Amino acid sequence: MTVGPGGVFSRAEGTDEFLLEADDVVKHFPVRGGAFGRSHAAVKAVDGVSFSLRAGETLGLVGESGCGKSTLARLITGLHPVTSGHVRFKGQDITSLQRRQLRPLRRSMQMVFQDPYGSLNPRRRVGSILSDPFSVHEHLSRAEVRRRVQELMARVGLSPEHYNRFPSEFSGGQRQRIGIARALALRPSLIVCDEPVSALDVSIQAQILNLLEDLQAEFMLTYIFIAHDLSVVRHVSNRLAVMYLGKLVETGPTEEIYLNSRHPYTASLLSAVPVADRAFRSERRERIILTGDVPSPVDPPSGCRFHPRCPKAQAVCAVQEPALERKSGDPDGHLTACHFPVVAGEALANASRETAGVTGSGPAEAVHP
Amino acid sequence: MSALRADELEIVEEKDPELNEQQFESRTPWRLAWRRLKKDRVAMVSLGFIVLLILVSLFAPLLTALIGHGPNTQYTTRGLSLSGIPVGPGHNGFLLGTDDQGRDVLSRIIYGSRISLEVGIGATFLALLLGVVVGLFAGYYGGFLDSVLGRFMDILLSFPILLLAIAIVARFGPSLGLLIVVISLFSWPYIGRLVRGQVISLREREFVEAARALGASDLRIMFVEIAPNLVALAVIYATLLIPVNIVLEATLSFLGLGVQPPTASWGNMIAEAQTGDLFTVAWWFLVFPCVALVLTTLAFNLLGDGLRDALDPRYGRSHISPAKRVRRAFRVRRTPPAPEPAEAKA
Ligand SMILES: Nc1ncnc2c1ncn2[C@@H]1O[C@H](COP(=O)(O)OP(=O)(O)OP(=O)(O)O)[C@@H](O)[C@H]1O
Ligand code: SF4
Ligand SMILES: [Mg+2]
Numbered sequence: 001m002t003v004g005p006g007g008v009f010s011r012a013e014g015t016d017e018f019l020l021e022a023d024d025v026v027k028h029f030p031v032r033g034g035a036f037g038r039s040h041a042a043v044k045a046v047d048g049v050s051f052s053l054r055a056g057e058t059l060g061l062v063g064e065s066g067c068g069k070s071t072l073a074r075l076i077t078g079l080h081p082v083t084s085g086h087v088r089f090k091g092q093d094i095t096s097l098q099r100r101q102l103r104p105l106r107r108s109m110q111m112v113f114q115d116p117y118g119s120l121n122p123r124r125r126v127g128s129i130l131s132d133p134f135s136v137h138e139h140l141s142r143a144e145v146r147r148r149v150q151e152l153m154a155r156v157g158l159s160p161e162h163y164n165r166f167p168s169e170f171s172g173g174q175r176q177r178i179g180i181a182r183a184l185a186l187r188p189s190l191i192v193c194d195e196p197v198s199a200l201d202v203s204i205q206a207q208i209l210n211l212l213e214d215l216q217a218e219f220m221l222t223y224i225f226i227a228h229d230l231s232v233v234r235h236v237s238n239r240l241a242v243m244y245l246g247k248l249v250e251t252g253p254t255e256e257i258y259l260n261s262r263h264p265y266t267a268s269l270l271s272a273v274p275v276a277d278r279a280f281r282s283e284r285r286e287r288i289i290l291t292g293d294v295p296s297p298v299d300p301p302s303g304c305r306f307h308p309r310c311p312k313a314q315a316v317c318a319v320q321e322p323a324l325e326r327k328s329g330d331p332d333g334h335l336t337a338c339h340f341p342v343v344a345g346e347a348l349a350n351a352s353r354e355t356a357g358v359t360g361s362g363p364a365e366a367v368h369p
Numbered sequence: 370m371s372a373l374r375a376d377e378l379e380i381v382e383e384k385d386p387e388l389n390e391q392q393f394e395s396r397t398p399w400r401l402a403w404r405r406l407k408k409d410r411v412a413m414v415s416l417g418f419i420v421l422l423i424l425v426s427l428f429a430p431l432l433t434a435l436i437g438h439g440p441n442t443q444y445t446t447r448g449l450s451l452s453g454i455p456v457g458p459g460h461n462g463f464l465l466g467t468d469d470q471g472r473d474v475l476s477r478i479i480y481g482s483r484i485s486l487e488v489g490i491g492a493t494f495l496a497l498l499l500g501v502v503v504g505l506f507a508g509y510y511g512g513f514l515d516s517v518l519g520r521f522m523d524i525l526l527s528f529p530i531l532l533l534a535i536a537i538v539a540r541f542g543p544s545l546g547l548l549i550v551v552i553s554l555f556s557w558p559y560i561g562r563l564v565r566g567q568v569i570s571l572r573e574r575e576f577v578e579a580a581r582a583l584g585a586s587d588l589r590i591m592f593v594e595i596a597p598n599l600v601a602l603a604v605i606y607a608t609l610l611i612p613v614n615i616v617l618e619a620t621l622s623f624l625g626l627g628v629q630p631p632t633a634s635w636g637n638m639i640a641e642a643q644t645g646d647l648f649t650v651a652w653w654f655l656v657f658p659c660v661a662l663v664l665t666t667l668a669f670n671l672l673g674d675g676l677r678d679a680l681d682p683r684y685g686r687s688h689i690s691p692a693k694r695v696r697r698a699f700r701v702r703r704t705p706p707a708p709e710p711a712e713a714k715a
Contacts, residue, residue, distance in 0.1 A: 079582055106584035118575035123398060123597035132593075136583050166397045182579065 025085035047246035060237030116175035133185035173204035252334030262341035412675020438473035489615035495553035504564025522558035608673035612666035
């Protein structure tokens with residue numbers, strides 16, 4: 001479904017302008033093989049996602065591994081062509097642009113990658129890697145490029161003297177700082193951070209998150225922050241979007257979702273946040289552990305894609321796909337795609353036991369802490 | 370951008386428990402590889418031999434002047450016995466003896482090394498240039514371009530090189546330059562295919578995507594991002610291709626299609642030596658050029674193997690005994706697109 005530009009998401013009053021709008025974005029990767037090499041099947045990595053984002057906001061995008069988060073990030077930044085749908089950045093539809101036309105937009109739209117090891121060229125020196133943004137987009141003297149690169153390195157907490165080092169001479173956290181510096185170089189307005197800390201040591205995660213937060217304030221950045229668990233995202237984002245198997249299942253203000261999650265999948269993710277964050281789990285939340293594997297995105301379940309694993313699933317869930325819409329009692333901007341949204345005080349773990357027979361494969365099981 | 374925040378900088382570095390200066394210091398890819406190579410005695414001996422050979426060929430005029438025998442001078446009185454038999458090694462001041470025309474075998478081998486290295490390294494360099502560029506385009510773009518270029522390389526690799534070389538040399542007349550071009554023409558697909566394969570996996574790497582996200586052009590991605598990652602592969606296979614090309618030169622010269630007498634090349638020395646049956650009594654002027662050829666190709670092969678281990682530790686074969694590696698080097702030599710080595714005929 002499409003979120004109208006009236007701003008169901010709008011937190012701040014005033015401008016109606018969105019920095020970024022995704023409108024029913026779809027990405028199918030054809031599956032190779034089959035008779036005569038022709039493909040009929042497709043990996044439905046992103047299957048109709050809509051959202052919009054205002055300047056200065058941070059949208060946390062959460063979901064299990066393989067649900068299409070990275071793919072969505074690449075569609076937003078124009079790295080993959082969309083199968084259908086539209087992405088508008090500062091009002092301009094980037095899905096219809098050629099690669100060359102996209103180039104000037106790259107300055108204001110950058111990405112921090114998931115893997116701090118894979119995203120830096122192992123055979124190039126850091127100074128050279130960080131001068132790329134300038135050599136691609138600006139014509140500067142060597143001395144000026146060097147000065148800017150060292151400034152950048154200092155800003156993200158690296159020693160400028162390490163200009164001549166190779167990526168292998170840095171630790172994982174430092175490499176992610178390099179990745180952030182590269183994204184920051186051209187002063188973009190939007191940075192998509194694809195799990196920027198999930199490959200890092202917990203003690204270093206906080207440093208990187210703090211750095212991102214500082215940079216946001218300093219450079220007026222808008223972030224899309226991808227993570228596979230909610231605990232990381234809570235600290236950095238003011239809006240959340242929960243993704244399951246190529247679709248958004250719930251979206252809204254972060255605190256609202258933390259306190260009042262309506263989708264059973266979100267509830268199960270929330271019930272799994274680490275002890276330190278337990279304060280945010282209201283009394284009613286028992287630990288819900290989802291069992292069963294994530295179904296294949298090649299052949300997603302009918303109706304609600306979550307139904308084979310959902311503790312609340314009923315017959316209609318397998319038939320009719322729930323729309324992403326505001327549920328009664330929720331504030332504007334809190335949307336849920338579920339026929340039977342969770343209500344406050346509901347014991348989901350019990351529900352799972354009652355409906356285990358109905359749900360068939362992979363019922364959720366309850367663990368009482 | 371904000372000014373340098375030195376105070377914050379220091380705190381950050383102290384806090385980072387992952388950072389361990391000693392651990393990360395000098396972990397540049399090349400330094401690591403060199404450290405591994407230094408431990409590999411077989412490779413280091415081979416490297417020493419190759420360096421020596423290069424010095425010998427560079428200073429060939431000086432060396433032969435020191436020896437006192439030019440490569441093409443026929444020492445008919447001192448160099449041949451009264452019945453016309455070549456002088457044996459160590460006699461009359463000929464360290465490796467003389468050949469059927471009374472020429473100093475050592476001086477000729479020294480000058481022959483120039484030809485071997487010129488052709489071996491020259492042809493390999495050209496092959497590398499062509500192979501890397503074609504492999505980059507085929508691997509990066511894939512699709513139709515890749516199938517066309519791939520088919521072309523396969524055809525070239527399956528061609529009877531010698532037949533074609535004979536035709537080309539017959540048409541244009543033998544010359545060193547032509548020799549280099551002809552040899553490189555048939556050895557580049559070998560590099561091209563390897564590079565193509567490597568590029569296909571490199572283009573999927575995240576740093577390529579990062580470059581794309583910055584708006585880098587295809588050419589920039591190919592030559593700035595991907596190419597530096599091909600250097601190790603290129604160095605390894607160039608080292609393995611040089612001996613193949615040296616043998617190819619020797620073969621063509623042996624067949625009279627390469628370096629023309631009286632200019633000395635190991636190939637034409639072997640050819641001349643085995644024409645008569647003089648070598649049955651004066652074995653040295655046949656055996657020593659063969660030994661030079663075998664040692665040189667062996668050294669390059671062993672160095673190439675060592676480089677492969679050092680640059681790509683996944684191979685990790687340095688624990689294999691030197692004898693086994695020498696045997697393996699002989700096997701490697703026959704796989705690339707080379708005809709049967711010339712010395713096999715002799
Ligand atoms: N280039 C591609 N070609 C084919 N399938 C792809 C491609 N990229 C991703 N996919 C598939 O699309 C689905 C979504 O992948 P994606 O990388 O977007 O997931 P993700 O949510 O980022 O997971 P993770 O948390 O592991 O990074 C997966 O099933 C994946 O196999
Ligand atoms: S209750 Fe039904 S619609 Fe809601 S998440 Fe579960 S299966 Fe989907
Ligand atoms: Mg991902």
